[in-house]
Amino acid sequence: ETGVTQTPRHLVMGMTNKKSLKCEQHLGHNAMYWYKQSAKKPLELMFVYNFKEQTENNSVPSRFSPECPNSSHLFLHLHTLQPEDSALYLCASRLYTSTDTQYFGPGTRLTVL
Amino acid sequence: AQSVTQLDSHVSVSEGTPVLLRCNYSSSYSPSLFWYVQHPNKGLQLLLKYTSAATLVKGINGFEAEFKKSETSFHLTKPSAHMSDAAEYFCVVSDGGSYIPTFGRGTSLIVHP
Numbered sequence A: 001e002t003g004v005t006q007t008p009r010h011l012v013m014g015m016t017n018k019k020s021l022k023c024e025q026h027l028g029h030n031a032m033y034w035y036k037q038s039a040k041k042p043l044e045l046m047f048v049y050n051f052k053e054q055t056e057n058n059s060v061p062s063r064f065s066p067e068c069p070n071s072s073h074l075f076l077h078l079h080t081l082q083p084e085d086s087a088l089y090l091c092a093s094r095l096y097t098s099t100d101t102q103y104f105g106p107g108t109r110l111t112v113l
Numbered sequence B: 001a002q003s004v005t006q007l008d009s010h011v012s013v014s015e016g017t018p019v020l021l022r023c024n025y026s027s028s029y030s031p032s033l034f035w036y037v038q039h040p041n042k043g044l045q046l047l048l049k050y051t052s053a054a055t056l057v058k059g060i061n062g063f064e065a066e067f068k069k070s071e072t073s074f075h076l077t078k079p080s081a082h083m084s085d086a087a088e089y090f091c092v093v094s095d096g097g098s099y100i101p102t103f104g105r106g107t108s109l110i111v112h113p
Helices: none
Strands: A004-007 A010-013 A018-025 A031-037 A044-050 A053-057 A064-070 A073-079 A087-094 A108-112 B002-006 B010-014 B019-021 B023-027 B032-038 B045-050 B056-058 B064-068 B073-078 B087-094 B107-112
Touching (some): A004 A087, A010 A018, A018 A031, A018 A087, A031 A073, A044 A064, A044 A073, A053 A064, B002 B087, B010 B019, B023 B087, B032 B064, B032 B073, B045 B056, B045 B064, B073 B087
Parallel strands (some): A010 A108
Antiparallel strands (some): A004 A018, A044 A053, B023 B073, B064 B073, B087 B107
16 A cells, blocks of 8 residues: 555535545656455456556446546546446556566545435 | 456465465466455555566555465465464566556455364
């Protein structure tokens, strides 16, 4: 968790709300990831950004919209979510090499009512 | 292509007894392999990492793992379990063919007093 922060840590929202999750890394990395972790399910990769360019969208519904304004910041904009979107959303960063370590933030626990 | 299989979804041990969490991988290139630990409602923390140096890797909190190429395994061990080791453990493979690591489904370690 060191070096990668996520805000807010907890979020409760209704299905008609719009909210954003924020991730910030202070490690000088240039690749950033969003993952979704639901109860009893494997970790799901959502998006990957390398050098601020989106390089992976793992068939994520359009109600999730990522934004990466620079290599240190990553956002996940949320709108018109469904209750099944309730999960722990994890951000990670790494250097853009295939063998380097990913560092994870503490996650945002999202509950959709 | 790369893949990883964690052979046990749950492992239950008594405090003070050895821990063995099993992981098999497949990779088209020389892989890097990782073990992460996740405590409830937390992010993932790196335990240890193998990157083609010594085959026996020592990590934090007394954990270690041995890379066995002939068996395509990277099992995680600890001589004596503590109550604080109760958590979810993830084995991860990353090779030269992809900048997206592949995560196992996780093994839940339960430690009984």
